[in-house]
Amino acid sequence: MTETIIKAYTVEEQAIAAKQAAKTLSMLKTDEKNEALRIVADVLESDYESILAANEKDLQKGRESGFEQAFMDRLALNRERIFDFAEGLRTVAELADPVGDILSSWTLENGLKVEEVRVPLGVIGMIYEARPNVTVDAAGLALKSGNAIVLKGGSSAISSNKEIVRIMHKALEGTKIPKESIQFIADTNREATRQLFTMKKHIDVLIPRGGGSLIQTVVENATVPVLETGVGNCHLYVDKEADVEKALNIIINAKTDRPAVCNAAETLIVHNEWLTRYKEELAKSLEEHNITVHGDQAAADALANVLPANENDWANEYLSLDIAVKTVSCMEEAIEHIDRYGTKHSEAIITENQETAKKFMQLTDAAALYHNASTRFTDGGALGFGAEIGISTQKLHARGPMGLPSLTTIKYMMSGNGQVR
Structure with missing residues (x-):
């Protein structure tokens, strides 16, 4: 593996360089951005062994530190995962470019023409934790939407992220996109992260992606506008009119497909009539998939080996x-429970009653709602966005998986012929 060398610029110098690069990016044609993304994807694949070698350094430190299995799963890379995020860049290249879209237009009585046009946000500050794939996903979406990006990954993935950024910089050298469009803060000191919080002059928006404490720290301390992503305490509500086969398949998929991700189900809410009818089927399915149940008294009465649930379990x-x-x-x-403990990420109802499903989806406050489907689909790739920079659980500007349109804002552009007021 080629040794990663990143010059020790200050965080502010990196932000300034990103701001300058954003000007160049904003003028590029769609084809030029797409070609660059495909080249980056090719080089990531060809250099995958050096990424794996760097990732092994992070994994070894994780093992020595006693990181939990869920954390190690998010941190770990393999050839398939590297090729997956490289392919994600190609998918982003195929997506429609939102920059320059005219959302609406009209002409005033005096002849002044008004256009509402999509434009890049400018410079995105991305603060995230263990998952190295975020480095590629975030950079790809930022570049395609005409934005420069300043990346601040967690110290647990520092070797992986350095190597990934080195490879992306190498790939960009032969393209129209300046490599300065991707800045990576290699300083693992928390002060480096906090510097991003107040750089309104250079950073246009911050996106935190990780655990609840990270997101809360950014939201509470940043003076730069924040696009808030959220943790996923996702619920499945099994209604009294739920089909048993659908319900069991969805429960198992949402819980076990990849338990360590934010769109996995964490709480199962069951109508007591359904539980009475199908408790044996549910108990067997949970046991077969080695799922540990923390339940209330009614759940403990119906199912085997249930641990008593307390307030912490619901949250x-x-x-x-x-x-x-x-x-x-x-x-x-069920909705009252979700309102109290949910994180406004993804919620699902399983029922054959269309009116019940409609009412649930209207009254439940979340970024993504499902009827008779798994919460695991709350993902940019799964929903056709190519990749995502995060899942927004707030209500301003963007909500749900944030793809290309979420990384743009608007300008009103007026064209006249000498009009004055």
Whole structure:
């Protein structure tokens, strides 16, 4: 592996360089951006062994530090994962470029023409934790939407991220996109992260992606506008009119497909009538998939080996093969529970009653809602965005998986012929 060398610029110098690069980016044609993304994808694949060698350094430190299995899963790379995020760049290259789209236009009585046009945000500050794939996903989406990006990954993935950025810089040298468009802060000191919080002059928006404490720290301390992503305490509500086969398949998929990600189900809310009818089928399915149940008294009475659930269980993002089980007597009670403990990420109802499903989806406050489907689809790639820079759980500007349009803002452009007011 080629040794990574990143010159020790200050955080402010990197932000200034990104700001300058953003000017060049904003003028590039779609074809020029797409060609650059494809080249970066090719080089990431050809250099995958050096990425794996760097990743092994991070994994070894993780093992020595006793990191939990869920954390190690997010940190780990293999050939397939590297080729997946490289392919994600190619998918982004195929997507429509939102920059320059005219959203609306009209002409005033005096002949002044008004156009509402999509434009890049400018410079994005990205603060994230263990997942090295975020480095590639975030950079790809930023570049395609005409934005420069300043990346601040967690110290646990420092070797992986340095090597990935080195390879992306190498790939960009032969393209129209300046390599300065991707800045990586290699300083693992928390002060370097905090510097990003107040750089309104150079950074246009901050996007934190990681655990609840990271997101809360950014939201509470930043003076730069924040696009808030959220943790995923996702719920499945099994209504009294749920089909048993659909319900069991969705429960197992949402919990076990990849337990360590934010769109995995953490709480199962079950109508007590359904639980009474299908408790044996549910118990067998949970046991077969080694799912540990933390439940209320009714769940403990119906299922085997249930641990008593407490207040922490209802709010917990387990990121493991644990699930909290809450029993209710009506849909409204389920919604009340979600309102109290949910993180406004992804919520699902399983029912054959269309009116019940419609009411649930209208009354439940979340970025993504599902009827008879797994919460695992709350993902930019799964929903056709190519990749995502994060999943927004707020309500301003962007919500849900944030793809290319979410990384733009608007300008009103007026064209006249000497009009004055």
